[in-house]
Amino acid sequence: MSLVRVPINILRLILRLIGGNTWRMIEEIGAIFRFCVLSLIAIVQPPFYFRLFLQQLLNVGYYSLPVVGLTTLFSGMVMALQTYSGFSGVGAEATLPRVVSIAIVRELAPVLAGLMLAGRVGAAMTAELGTMRVTEQIDAMHTLGINPMRYLVAPRILACTIALPILVALGDSLGIYGGYLIAVYKLGLNSANFIDHVLDSLQWIGVFSGLCKAAAFGFTLSIIGCYFGFHSRGGAAGVGIATTNTVVISSILILILNFIITEIFFQVQL
Amino acid sequence: MIKMQNISKAFGNNHVLKDFNLEAKKGSSLVILGGSGSGKSVCLKCLLGLLEPDSGDMTINKTRINGLSQKQRTRTFGQIGMLFQNAALFDSLNVWRNVAFGLIEGQGMNPEQAHEIALLKLAQVGLQESVAELLPNELSGGMRKRVGLARAIATEPKILFFDEPTTGLDPIMGQVIDELIVSCVKELGATAVTITHDMQSLRRIADDVVMLFEGRDIWHGSVQEIDSTDNPYIRQFVEGSSEGPITMPLFKLGAKGS
Ligand SMILES: Nc1ncnc2c1ncn2[C@@H]1O[C@H](COP(=O)(O)OP(=O)(O)O)[C@@H](O)[C@H]1O
Numbered sequence: 027m028s029l030v031r032v033p034i035n036i037l038r039l040i041l042r043l044i045g046g047n048t049w050r051m052i053e054e055i056g057a058i059f060r061f062c063v064l065s066l067i068a069i070v071q072p073p074f075y076f077r078l079f080l081q082q083l084l085n086v087g088y089y090s091l092p093v094v095g096l097t098t099l100f101s102g103m104v105m106a107l108q109t110y111s112g113f114s115g116v117g118a119e120a121t122l123p124r125v126v127s128i129a130i131v132r133e134l135a136p137v138l139a140g141l142m143l144a145g146r147v148g149a150a151m152t153a154e155l156g157t158m159r160v161t162e163q164i165d166a167m168h169t170l171g172i173n174p175m176r177y178l179v180a181p182r183i184l185a186c187t188i189a190l191p192i193l194v195a196l197g198d199s200l201g202i203y204g205g206y207l208i209a210v211y212k213l214g215l216n217s218a219n220f221i222d223h224v225l226d227s228l229q230w231i232g233v234f235s236g237l238c239k240a241a242a243f244g245f246t247l248s249i250i251g252c253y254f255g256f257h258s259r260g261g262a263a264g265v266g267i268a269t270t271n272t273v274v275i276s277s278i279l280i281l282i283l284n285f286i287i288t289e290i291f292f293q294v295q296l
Numbered sequence: 297m298i299k300m301q302n303i304s305k306a307f308g309n310n311h312v313l314k315d316f317n318l319e320a321k322k323g324s325s326l327v328i329l330g331g332s333g334s335g336k337s338v339c340l341k342c343l344l345g346l347l348e349p350d351s352g353d354m355t356i357n358k359t360r361i362n363g364l365s366q367k368q369r370t371r372t373f374g375q376i377g378m379l380f381q382n383a384a385l386f387d388s389l390n391v392w393r394n395v396a397f398g399l400i401e402g403q404g405m406n407p408e409q410a411h412e413i414a415l416l417k418l419a420q421v422g423l424q425e426s427v428a429e430l431l432p433n434e435l436s437g438g439m440r441k442r443v444g445l446a447r448a449i450a451t452e453p454k455i456l457f458f459d460e461p462t463t464g465l466d467p468i469m470g471q472v473i474d475e476l477i478v479s480c481v482k483e484l485g486a487t488a489v490t491i492t493h494d495m496q497s498l499r500r501i502a503d504d505v506v507m508l509f510e511g512r513d514i515w516h517g518s519v520q521e522i523d524s525t526d527n528p529y530i531r532q533f534v535e536g537s538s539e540g541p542i543t544m545p546l547f548k549l550g551a552k553g554s
Pocket residue numbers: 307310312330331332333334335336337338339
């Protein structure tokens with residue numbers, strides 16, 4: 027009899043775990059949306075801390091240049107090689123520049139930059155705000171009459187949302203340049219032809235969709251980074267867990283959003 | 297006047313405050329006594345609106361403050377000065393920027409003027425000008441506490457909360473800080489609520505005393521009454537004895553062993 031009970035009990039346990047986790051997940055998603063709305067309110071309501079915004083812009087934008095630049099440059103080079111071997115040289119003269127530029131501008135630059143910044147910037151935001159939370163610095167800010175959403179969160183989110191499209195625009199050119207280097211100097215394609223085909227293939231909607239993606243990714247990763255920082259608890263270990271959560275969740279969200287935005291632009295183009 | 301009536305606060309199954317009452321008269325200094333972990337800091341955080349009590353009423357000057365937003369609080373009572381138990385200094389800002397934070401970011405004062413006030417406040421807590429440019433992690437525990445105190449009083453608030461202001465200070469510096477607290481109350485007419493374990497300090501700063509034990513306010517009285525009362529809890533605390541109604545799990549273990 028007890029042998030029959032065991033699987034039933036295990037099943038019940040699993041159901042309870044799934045149920046509990048699902049409920050907690052729904053609650054968490056609700057809390058993130060709430061945080062998102064509060065951040066937007068904090069951004070539009072005065073006072074706006076311009077100095078802090080510039081500081082974040084420098085941190086997010088300028089100091090991420092090498093990371094994003096190197097990632098896109100090498101991706102462009104790889105794209106050129108793979109496309110060439112994929113088409114085994116047939117019609118490479120015309121296809122290669124098109125494939126490289128479309129892939130970089132629409133997909134690779136925004137997604138790779140988003141993922142890199144989720145690790146570089148999102149994680150740092152969580153660690154910084156999380157430490158401030160668990161050492162009561164955020165509480166102290168409250169008692170001094172300064173709204174931490176406005177002082178800490180708003181400048182970070184705005185800076186990220188603005189910096190990422192700029193980074194991606196630079197990444198676009200570096201990625202295509204990477205493809206150019208390989209195509210012209212290694213594969214022996216004609217330089218002028220390459221440039222012609224790239225310019226030909228660059229439609230404004232493609233570039234625009236890439237930049238839209240970048241802005242959405244920047245917004246998302248900074249919201250997630252600030253949210254998990256703000257809701258850290260339990261000392262250094264808690265901040266560590268929160269930082270991991272930020273990287274994992276914002277990376278997943280970036281990939282999901284990438285699909286959604288691509289789908290929207292696909293519909294528009296039809 | 298600061299008042300807490302029948303305040304209860306629990307964290308899960310940990311019932312920290314149970315029907316707790318407290319009253320600090322306007323322009324006077326109230327001291328909360330109680331053992332470590334008895335919920336004294338939680339009590340102050342409820343008053344500050346950082347924690348929301350599960351039930352009960354809190355009022356400041358007859359205005360109910362439960363659930364009041366920080367903005368409404370500031371508008372109604374001006375800034376409230378708070379010294380956190382662990383100082384809670386902003387670790388990315390240097391000492392004088394910490395002290396001047398409420399002045400610059402909260403009141404929009406220009407930095408030069410705020411710098412002067414910050415140096416003045418630092419001098420009041422016995423810190424030299426050379427400390428002003430250091431970062432919090434370059435300070436000792438006692439220095440951090442004093443910077444926290446300078447930050448709390450920088451805007452000359454009319455309501456002040458101090459969480460263990462003299463813990464970690466030497467006796468002489470402790471006395472300086474006590475005198476500073478007294479002068480805030482007497483000269484600026486502020487209302488202060490202070491948490492302390494230090495009986496000497498209590499005698500210097502308190503007008504009234506409330507004792508917190510197992511989540512309840514088991515004794516209220518003026519500082520003079522503290523020596524005449526025969527309340528066993530107060531007697532034990534004043535005498536610092538391990539014999540009495542307040543027992544620690546540690547003592548029970550020791551008793552078993554012997
Ligand atoms: N944010 C919190 N979450 C959960 N428990 C807490 C929190 N803050 C305080 N506590 C608990 O409340 C009790 C009282 O804490 P505290 O007020 O800091 O004590 P003390 O009287 O020494 O200041 C402790 O048992 C502590 O674990």
